[in-house]
Amino acid sequence: LIGRKVVLDNDANAWALGEYWRGAARGRRDVVLLTLGTGVGGGLIVNGKLVHGRSGMAGELGHVTVNPDGPRCDCGSHGCLESYASASGLRGLVEARLGLPPGSPLPAQIVDSENNFSVRGLSAQARRGDKLALEAFATAGHYLGIAIASFLNIFNPELVVIGGGVAGALPYMRKTMTAQVRERAFTAIASQAKIVRAALGPRGGVVGAAYAALHPPPRP
Ligand SMILES: [Zn+2]
Secondary structure: OOOOOOOOOOHHHHHHHHHHHHOOOOOOOOEEEEEEOOOEEEEEEEOOEEOOOOOOOOOOHHHOEOOOOOOEOOOOOEOEHHHOOOHHHHHHHHHHHHOOOOOOOOOHHHEOOOOOEOHHHHHHHHHOOOHHHHHHHHHHHHHHHHHHHHHHHHHOOOEEEEEOHHHHHHHHHHHHHHHHHHHHOOHHHHOOOEEEEOOOHHHHHHHHHHHHHHOOOOOO
């Protein structure tokens, strides 16, 4: 209709391409990208190519099971990575710790001006040494580390890139995350892989979309 070829992909896949082309993963061939936002998105680059799978659904890394008995996830499963290492996951951890039903009003320190749960607020609390905030991030980091250990063992990447609004709280998650990576991943694999913050920020997806448009996949 518009007479032009169109390339479609999801935001996390596009972000992975952006980091690969112009960001933290520039010059790398094997990269796992995780976006820790409201949910958890994933993008996989293997030997310089984005992995799409049979029907474009590959790389849903936020929905690997990290706790078989964990809370129900929007995807229909239980105990997904997204149930912990995302804004909604952190909110759930805080609610559970405070004994509140899901969706309850939260303490003023951890909501924004519209009374929505704020990861930034929770991070500020962690910075002040607040036990509830530190525990929530430690739990999120624990499950993030379990997932990353599996990604390392499966893909043997050079780099795990972590972006999204929750990535700013990595300092509060890193200790428990690293402990699980050490515990579960092959040492030979883990020692070759760096876990780094994304370099592009919120415009990573736009950069990656440009890359995808410049490097369209061959017609099936
Ligand atoms: Zn899920």
